[in-house]
Amino acid sequence: MSTNAQLRLDDKDYSLPVIRGTEGEKAIDTRKLRADTGYIAYDQGYGNTGSCESAITYLDGDNGVLRHRGYPIEQLAEHSNFGETAYLVIYGELPNATQRKQFGDLLRQHAAIDPQMQAILQGFPKDAPPMAMLSSLVAALAAYYPQLATNNFEADLKNFDLAAAIAISKIRTLAAMIYRYQNGLPYIPPKDVPFCDNFLQMMFSELYKDYVPTAEVSRALNTLLLLHADHEQNCSTSTVRMVGSSAANLFTSLSAGICALSGPLHGGANTAVVQMLQSIHDEHDDGTRFIAAAKSGSKSNRLMGFGHAVYKNFDPRAKIIAKACDDVLDKLGINDPLLAIAKNLEQAALKDDYFLSRKLYPNVDFYSGIIMRAIGIPVNMFTVMFAIGRSPGWIANWREVAANPKGRIYRPRQIYCGPVKRDYVPMAQRA
Ligand code: CMC
Numbered sequence: 001m002s003t004n005a006q007l008r009l010d011d012k013d014y015s016l017p018v019i020r021g022t023e024g025e026k027a028i029d030t031r032k033l034r035a036d037t038g039y040i041a042y043d044q045g046y047g048n049t050g051s052c053e054s055a056i057t058y059l060d061g062d063n064g065v066l067r068h069r070g071y072p073i074e075q076l077a078e079h080s081n082f083g084e085t086a087y088l089v090i091y092g093e094l095p096n097a098t099q100r101k102q103f104g105d106l107l108r109q110h111a112a113i114d115p116q117m118q119a120i121l122q123g124f125p126k127d128a129p130p131m132a133m134l135s136s137l138v139a140a141l142a143a144y145y146p147q148l149a150t151n152n153f154e155a156d157l158k159n160f161d162l163a164a165a166i167a168i169s170k171i172r173t174l175a176a177m178i179y180r181y182q183n184g185l186p187y188i189p190p191k192d193v194p195f196c197d198n199f200l201q202m203m204f205s206e207l208y209k210d211y212v213p214t215a216e217v218s219r220a221l222n223t224l225l226l227l228h229a230d231h232e233q234n235c236s237t238s239t240v241r242m243v244g245s246s247a248a249n250l251f252t253s254l255s256a257g258i259c260a261l262s263g264p265l266h267g268g269a270n271t272a273v274v275q276m277l278q279s280i281h282d283e284h285d286d287g288t289r290f291i292a293a294a295k296s297g298s299k300s301n302r303l304m305g306f307g308h309a310v311y312k313n314f315d316p317r318a319k320i321i322a323k324a325c326d327d328v329l330d331k332l333g334i335n336d337p338l339l340a341i342a343k344n345l346e347q348a349a350l351k352d353d354y355f356l357s358r359k360l361y362p363n364v365d366f367y368s369g370i371i372m373r374a375i376g377i378p379v380n381m382f383t384v385m386f387a388i389g390r391s392p393g394w395i396a397n398w399r400e401v402a403a404n405p406k407g408r409i410y411r412p413r414q415i416y417c418g419p420v421k422r423d424y425v426p427m428a429q430r431a
Helices: 033-037 073-079 082-091 097-109 115-122 130-144 153-158 160-182 195-204 215-227 235-244 250-261 269-282 288-294 316-332 337-350 353-357 365-375 379-403
Strands: 004-009 012-020 026-028 057-060 065-068
Touching: 012 033, 065 073, 065 082, 065 316, 073 215, 073 316, 082 097, 082 195, 082 215, 082 379, 097 160, 097 195, 115 130, 115 160, 130 160, 130 250, 130 379, 153 160, 153 379, 160 195, 160 250, 160 379, 195 215, 215 316, 215 365, 215 379, 235 250, 235 379, 250 379, 269 288, 269 337, 269 365, 269 379, 288 337, 316 337, 316 365, 337 353, 337 365, 365 379
Parallel strands: none
Antiparallel strands: 004 012, 012 026, 057 065
16 A cells, blocks of 8 residues: 655656555645645645544545444444533543543533623524524633633643533533523523433423423433534534634634534534425425425525535434434324425435435434424524534544644635736726
8 A cells, every 4th residue: 555645746756645544544645745846735625635633533424434433323322322422522432430420410510601691691682593692602601711711722621621511511501591592481590410301401491390301302312412423524623623723712612613503504404404394394395396496506405404525325323313203203292294294305305316416315404303393492493402412522623633732723725816916006096
């Protein structure tokens, strides 16, 4: 196997080192390309660029493989829960009983939100987008915990365990508070119960009566969050790494990740899927209109929940979530017409040459919204749920950046395509 790649440019030969990952992934190291040749590597959208070395998640998009710290997502979904998987993603190993208890205790101890921060929430319009509120409130954590957010890697890493627990626990609590605020409901303080049950109680309890989730609902939420725990160098995670590479603290970097997640091509897709299914339902359509529009090639008419930047065969999370969706609806005795529409749409698209030839299959978002509806989560909170789930992955990636002694600030280059040099034109001479 080659250890170097040979490159011939302008009649000169160059040798570029080859890097290999533990799963056999191969890369040509182009770090010195510009210094040696005057050329840069051009890769719009970084689709073929390895921006880092990472030991967190392995993803093989051609074969539908997803593993966290070596553990297949299918095994984690079957045997683990969100809290344990969060620990694994962040710390690299499944926790033993003591570690699991300490981590759980830390999450519970830091679940509550400072009354002053609650006042920030009150300052938002009630109908503000929940992701806008969440990103602002997470950025504000840097102001409430300045000792954990010094913008100095060494100092911030010393307090990492605490900052990580605060971030995961409070993102969850803030999500519930945003929901309560938008619906004019009083806040329900966190309780001494497991992570997902705590969230469900803070969301759905009445003032003097606790909502107690059934085991099925609790399990469904755990599966949903666990399936989102990390996903390699996606748009929001790369954003967290990029912001973190400037030595920005964990909370600030997470806030940037939440902003990146909010777009409809990334985390916002789960909302768009349910809106699409609802529209098909309301119009008594069979999906033909959406499929035809999606084939037009316009970005604004895409079949939401279909296609993936890296999975070109199937999204392993989609398989798990489709089954979890059937299970939870069955156990809760819910007959959601949107599930039937989703299945019909999937069947129709999977017979259509447009989707087959472009390797467009359902992604994790295609069914996640239906689970959330079954649990009682409103559509405008779907992307916030994704943010709760993705927080361990963002945190683990920030830590890798902060702890990398050879790390450098993310600073891609570009090919400039604007006007060439020209002289300033005074106002009177302008057309
Ligand atoms: N519906 C219709 N056509 C599509 C779709 C779609 N959902 N996705 C891609 N295409 C077409 C696209 O128009 C292009 O066609 P052509 O070759 O004729 O120009 C071809 O397929 C390749 O598309 P691409 O833009 O190169 O694909 P990408 O890998 O850059 O985009 C994507 C990936 C996820 C942004 C895209 O598939 C998409 O917009 N899907 C819908 C949004 C969605 O479900 N997003 C959630 C992703 S999973 C959650 C997450 O991890 O963020």
